[in-house]
Amino acid sequence: MKTRKWLAYPYLVWMVGFIVVPLILIVYYGLTSAGGGITLDNIALISKPINRGALWLSLELSFISTIVCLVLAYPLALILRNLKIKSSSFVVLVFILPMWMNSLLRTLAWQNILENTGILNQILSFFNLPTLSIINTPSAIMIGMVYNFLPFMILPIYNSLVKISDDIVNAAKDLGANNFQTFIRVIWPLSFPGVVSGVIMVFVPSLTTFAISDILGGSKVLLIGNVIEQQFKIVNNWHTGSGLSLVLMVFILISMAILAKYDKNENKAGGQII
Amino acid sequence: MKNTIKNYLQKFYIALILLFLYAPIAILMVLSFNESKSRSKWGGFTLKWYIELFQNREIMNALYTTLIIAFLSALIATIIGTAASIGINRMKIVPKTTILSITNIPMLNADIVTAISLMLLFVAMRFTLGFRTVLISHITFNIPYVVLSVMPKLKQLNINTYEAALDLGAKPVYAFYKVVFPEIFPGVLSGFLLSFTMSLDDFVITHFTKGISVDTLSTKIYSEVRKGIKPEMYALSTLMFVAVLILLTLVNYSKNKGKK
Known part of the structure; x- marks a missing residue:
């Protein structure tokens, strides 16, 4: 029994x-x-x-999409929690199901919506509203990011919220907290680990995407992902590509370190509350 | 009164988000019945793309490659990952946490970085980029999902039942299959399914490790984005989506029935 460790050895070779x-x-x-x-x-x-611009734009767009995802997902997860749906796996299913259609095709469908003569503008002009020209701009890419990665924000937050027992919420209210205080002092801290993993799961893929910007930016908008992809696939300069990837990895590590630090602090606070 | 308005607003909000998530899927489904080849023009209803789909050798090849890579990579990752989880679970705290944090790297790191790192390795080892390299890459990013699913089940496992089986004269392998495996099976299965899904949906890592000879559906779609997607592709993805939908509904239905 003690020497089951060898079962991990094939994987250790693979891992290294x-x-x-x-x-x-x-x-x-x-x-x-x-x-x-x-x-x-x-x-x-x-x-x-050109590279600095691409990196800066990537940081900006991924930061905004992460915030937008959080703002959209948190109320949704809260509503879903309060609905007390019996099988939480059904909720999970509804948000995972879109991923079974190829994500490149789904992103492409956004071209149909956002084009100058697209669905969105047809609806707007039907109501005599001014039309928008979004396609091939950074805004289109941002919408594509939010669309692609929103489920990754919803699911971890929802999972952390359903774990909060009603007794804890009721206890807070019995002790005189109003709805707002209950949220700030009880629900938010307890759901914070979910928020952290949601933020990482949206921020990292948004920061490094090149397919979304290719499809919705019409190769007019370059993100750092596009720059790196071109270094490997078109320019064939692997040294430059790797160098830029290292810079990218530094940013990923920094964002994770910041979040890990917050996560720890909040956990301590959460421990005090219970 | 106030509560009904609140209720109504909440339902409306859920509907809005679902519309946001499902509208593009509806568009793709509509396009699969579009007589016109153009993406932005409606030319009348047709079923011809569904017929032509099965005669399109390139798309059928890509579908075959996608499915076989998804199945093989999920299977191999499940075997390596489950064995690894059992082994890691027996280790002391320091090697255990070290190995688990390295295991998390492909999951947390950017796909493009994982993809490039694997491509550099294959080229350095003089592997020809092709089916084999894609398979190895998919196994690599699938293993963490298996470990993630199996580990919690192993932690819940009561070690005494296994030892009881041994005391009663069972051989270790027999005791494992009779006692341990049934307990961790749900984790193994969800690891496999998760891996299969991840592999099916992957684009970035396949894009960098596939070479020129192999195409999966994702890379095929990506190469068609510029010159225009063949409508057969919409038909295929509609079929796949509906198939999964039916499958999941059946599974959910039978589960609920089993509970009653």
Whole structure:
């Protein structure tokens, strides 16, 4: 019984070979030049205006989409919790189901909606409202991000909210807290771990996407994901591509570190409340 | 009165979000019946794309590749991942947490970084990019989902039942299949299904590791985005979506019936 550890060995070989070594390779390519010498030039390329612009736009759009997703998802999750639907797996299903249709096709369908003569503008002009030209702008990409990643915000928040027992909420009210105080001091802190995982699951893919910006930005808008993809697939400069990926990874790590820190603080506070 | 308005508003809000999530799917379904090849023009109702779909060798090939990679990668990931979970569960705290945090990397890291890192590895090892490399990549990003599903079940497991089986004379392998496996099976199954779904829906990692000879549905769609999607693709995705919908409804229905 004690020596079951060997069952993990095949996986450990796999893990080192296909997770650890590949990451080391990115670092290696990112820090060397085609000639073989160690250099920081690849990373310094991020300061080139076109790359810096792409990174900045990516950060901006992914930040906004994360906030929009949170604002849309939290009330929804709260409503769903209060509905007391018997099988929570049904709720989960409704929000996972869209993912069974190819996400590239679903994003493409947004072209139909947002085009200048698209569905949205036809509805607007039917009501004699001014039409919008959204397609091929950063706003279209932002809508695409919110659309694609909203379920990843809804599900973790909903899961953390259904776990909160009614007794805790009622206890807060019995002790004289009004609805607002109950929310701020009880419900929000207890659901915070769900919010954290939701934020990570929306922010990271939004920051690094290149397909959404390709489809809805009409190759007029470049995100950092597009820049990296082109370095590998078109320019074939793997050193530059790896260098820029390293910069991207730094931003991912920073965002995770910030959230992990918040998560810990909130957990402590949550512990005091119960 | 105030409560009914509140109730109504809440229902309206849910409906609005569902509309947001499902409208694009409805559009794709409508397009699959569109006589016109253009995405933005309605040319009348037709079923011809559903017929032509099955004669389109390229799309059928891509579908076959997608399904076989999803199935194989989910199966292999489930076997490696379940064995790994049992092994990791027996380890001391330090190696355990180290291994589990490395396991989480492909899940938390950006797809594009995982994809590039694997591509660099395959090229460095002189693997030809193709079916094999896509399969290896999919297994790699699927294993974390299996470990994530199986680990909690192992933690709930009562170790005494297994030891009781051994005391009663069962061989370890027999005791495992009779006592441990039934307990962790729901986790194993959901790990497999999760892996299958993730593999089916993946685009980024396949895009970088596939080379030129292989195409899955996702990469095929991506290459068609610029020159215009073939309407057969809408027909295929409608069929797949409806199939999953029916399957899930049946599973849910039989589950509910079983409860009663």
